[in-house]
Amino acid sequence: MGTFRALILTIAMICGLTACADSKESSPVNQDPVSQNNKPATSAASAVYTGTIVYKTFEGGFFAFISTDNKRYTLRHLPEAYRLDGLVVEITGSVNKDIITTTQFGDLLEVDAVKVLDDRHARPPESGPRKLKSL
Incomplete structure (x- = not known):
């Protein structure tokens, strides 16, 4: 009876692996799609958002954005100068709602351009010797 179970499990695993290999769809989580102009493909049209860039220490640290209407975003491709x-x-x-992050800080906002409105309270985050990255 144990051999029969092992045979059934082996067949099930082979069928599952074959189904995964034949799948035409791919997971957007494991890919970074790029459009013709080398900008990431996004799920929505560009818009202008006004608010404050904040540094969060969760998951090793990341840059987030809180808009003036109090919506929260995780920033992606934020230039180092900002x-x-x-x-x-x-x-x-x-x-971009096609990418999942571990930040748990709102939707992912793909940054195309940044215009500084007020830098009076801006400061580098306390991070130690490592170099900080944007997603």
Whole structure:
């Protein structure tokens, strides 16, 4: 009876692996799709968002954005020059709901352009010797 179970489990595993290999769909989580102009493909049109860039220490640290209407976003492709906690900016970009992050801080906002509105309270985050990254 044990051999029969092992045979059934082996057949089930082979069928499952074959089904995965033949699948035409792929997971957006494991890919970074790029459009013709080398910008990431996004699920929505670009818009302008006004608010404050904030640094969060969760998961090793990341840069987030809180808009003036109190919506929260995780920033992706934020240029290094704008990686300052407390920087008030206008971001042109689009929300990408096709990518999952571990930040648990709102939707992912793909940054196309940044315009500084107020840098009086901006400061580099306290991070130690490592170099901080944007998603």
